Amino acid sequence: MSESIIQFKLNKPNKLVSLLSLPPLTLYVHFPWCTKKCPYCDFNSHAVPSNGSHQTNFDEALYLKALCADLEASLPLIWGRRIHAIFIGGGTPSLLSAAGLDQLLADIRARLPMDADIEITMEANPGSVEVQQFKAYQASGVNRLSLGIQSFNDQHLKALGRIHQADEARQAIRIAQETFLRVNIDLMYGLPEQTTQQAMQDLKEALSFETGHISLYHLTLEPNTLFASFPPPLPDEDTTFEMQEMLHQLLHHADYDRYEISAFAKKNQRCQHN
Ligand SMILES: C[S@@+](CC[C@H](N)C(=O)[O-])C[C@H]1O[C@@H](n2cnc3c(N)ncnc32)[C@H](O)[C@@H]1O
Numbered sequence: 001m002s003e004s005i006i007q008f009k010l011n012k013p014n015k016l017v018s019l020l021s022l023p024p025l026t027l028y029v030h031f032p033w034c035t036k037k038c039p040y041c042d043f044n045s046h047a048v049p050s051n052g053s054h055q056t057n058f059d060e061a062l063y064l065k066a067l068c069a070d071l072e073a074s075l076p077l078i079w080g081r082r083i084h085a086i087f088i089g090g091g092t093p094s095l096l097s098a099a100g101l102d103q104l105l106a107d108i109r110a111r112l113p114m115d116a117d118i119e120i121t122m123e124a125n126p127g128s129v130e131v132q133q134f135k136a137y138q139a140s141g142v143n144r145l146s147l148g149i150q151s152f153n154d155q156h157l158k159a160l161g162r163i164h165q166a167d168e169a170r171q172a173i174r175i176a177q178e179t180f181l182r183v184n185i186d187l188m189y190g191l192p193e194q195t196t197q198q199a200m201q202d203l204k205e206a207l208s209f210e211t212g213h214i215s216l217y218h219l220t221l222e223p224n225t226l227f228a229s230f231p232p233p234l235p236d237e238d239t240t241f242e243m244q245e246m247l248h249q250l251l252h253h254a255d256y257d258r259y260e261i262s263a264f265a266k267k268n269q270r271c272q273h274n
């Protein structure tokens, strides 16, 4: 019998009625802070400068309390529904302390029925990666890490206003692969003054790590961003189209299936949250 069938025994002998249960849910938790605001980003994210020891100026305890209150207020809408995936996105959730992340997952566990094999993804910025921190996140239950790599080219990382360099990106991927069962790499193409060759080189390097998932985004100029006000010199439409075609072919030949506009996964590696 399928898992999604529940049975109620009626008050009449030998009569069973089967009802379809509602499908499981995924839970998205937003973390709205970053070390620095990137000039192209229109996500709900706000800069909180780090003092260098992973401590930042946001009030973690207060935010965790607010998240809990928000979840409790939503519970009547989802009674009885199981949770099969959690996505902790941002912003930069890897600015959360190990204790803070552990508290967050404990608060969720205490309030929602979770599948035993639940997928728990967390987004991280390569500029805020520490080995011990990753190990602690994993011990708390995170089993999938999504890294905002964007490019392996220092010139392009600088043009994007990123806080990390290519070597930190490589190091972050290695640490993530040693720590988590599943890892995603976020890449962007159509970057300021980027050639097709350079975009291909970025993707080839990403593929060399053999992560099961790659998210490939075309850099877009979003309203109300610094890039929209002061546009950088982007490749023209024909070049970007050529890039996209070639990048998609490369992913296809490396056995990544495109299952969403910007999401590519190897077999059994799709993100449940997408
Ligand atoms: C919400 S961000 C979280 C990742 C993390 N904060 C970081 O940047 O390292 C998710 C991804 O969206 C993509 N993204 C953000 N702004 C974009 C834009 N204007 N155009 C294309 N992709 C964008 C980036 O690849 C980024 O890694």
Ligand code: SF4
Pocket: 033, 034, 036, 037, 038, 041, 042, 043, 045, 090, 091, 092, 125, 148
């Ligand atoms: S680190 Fe990520 S979420 Fe934060 S501003 Fe940059 S792209 Fe946006």
